[in-house]
Amino acid sequence: MDFLFDGLRQGFTLIFGGDPEVLGIALFSLKVALISTLVSCLVGVPLGFIVGTSRFWGRRAVITTLNTMLAFPTVVIGLWVWGILSRNGPLGELGFLYSLTAIVIAEVILAVPIAAALTAAAVQSVDPRVRRTALTLGAGPLRANLAVASQARYAIISAIVVAFGRVLAEVGAATIVGGNIRHQTRTLTTAVALATSRGEFGTAMAFGLILLALALTVNILLQVFQGKGDA
Amino acid sequence: MTKTGLNLKTFAVVALAILSAIVGPIPGFAQNDNKVVLATTTSVRDAGLLDVLLPMYSEATGDIVRVVAVGSGHAMELGRRGEADILILHDPSGEEQFLADGFGVDRTSLMHNEFVVVGPSSDPAGVRGASAVEAFSKIAQSGSRFLSRGDNSGTHAKELTIWNRLGGPSRDRSWYWESGQGMSASLQVAYEIRAYILSDIGTYLRHSTGSRLEIMVSGDPALNNPYHVMLVNPARFDGLNVEGARRLRAFLISADVREMISEYGVAEFGRPLFIPDVD
16 A cells, blocks of 8 residues: 555656656646537537427437437547548548647547537536526517526536546547657556556556646636625 | 427436446446455566466465556555555566565566567667677667667666666667557557567567567577565555465466466467476
């Protein structure tokens, strides 16, 4: 069990020692997670909103698909993206494989269903009278939708937080399409996997702690931001 | 959302099914009694050799072998923590340190094969047919891309011994890349980025995409790849399965098994993947 303690100690040394490589890995991870969350929410939240609020043919099939995709193994997503971006794949010419772009593509595919499914659930749980009342009071469809979104805003923010957490903690797809290449595409999670496979359990723990600290910081920031809207 | 409340009977059936899946035994999954923990380098597992040998061993002895296939560095770390009973390794200098530190006993030669330097068929550094050291030196001078495993595995250790003869691995990141992944995955990366890479011959032959890279250097004595088997020192840890580990070691170095090793892979690749050693 001493490696848990070692990990804590090493974690603090790595975080506060200012090792440029560790800093680079942490910043790279943060960048991947932020870009992926942003893109996937720009797509997923409106998608979830439409699915959650409008009635159209095949809507239940869409919801079932989204919910199923929540259980999609990340390595399989990684494998697909890899197949498309690899030299012999359809988009191999772009040279995206083993780059930030490749990781973001995989993470977005992973996170869009999360953002969409949770947003859909959030707006579905809003009392239908909100929309009706808004329409009765003379609001246009856009204003009515905004009223619904405002009722569901905390749940929608949770959807974004969950998507961010999932992307930040993801390792399977990031390894396959990112390649875990040192000084280029190594993320905190792939660094944990590598340190573990090198038998450096303390270092692995340390990277894990840095990841947790990052997640904590982002969530505290969100909490502060959210708190302003609170009564 | 009109239908609420499941039928109680349906609910009970589903709950029972889930519960039995949680607590029930899984067919084909081993129980824990009499298990021997074998920490081995990934190349031995990836070559498929253990899939042939271990079922025979389990049938003969009743022991269940739990294989933890990791890099040699990780395998020795498991040994240093008493988490494994027996080790198969291919990092001679690391193994000697491991023995000197008192964590291992009864180290025996098991088998060997060789490492090869492989690379893109265009051979930008012109290393085809060179010795390993010459090849590495040419790769460095021409700045051709080289992919290091970078993962403390036996293959990584071998690669570093060659770089160290040239004054250490390069810090020039424009051509010296590290994948930090296993052999098969690294061969794949090397193919994609058109890099040279050091590989054990077994994984190279078995890895179909890796084989699209071509062998540039082979047959150099500097690229010998010896595998040893050793026990984790029973004096260091309580609770090791010493009996099981001794039985497994005796099995692995028995004449019958040596015979099988020398024939393994011949049908598929026209050459054995490993050559058994006799101490």
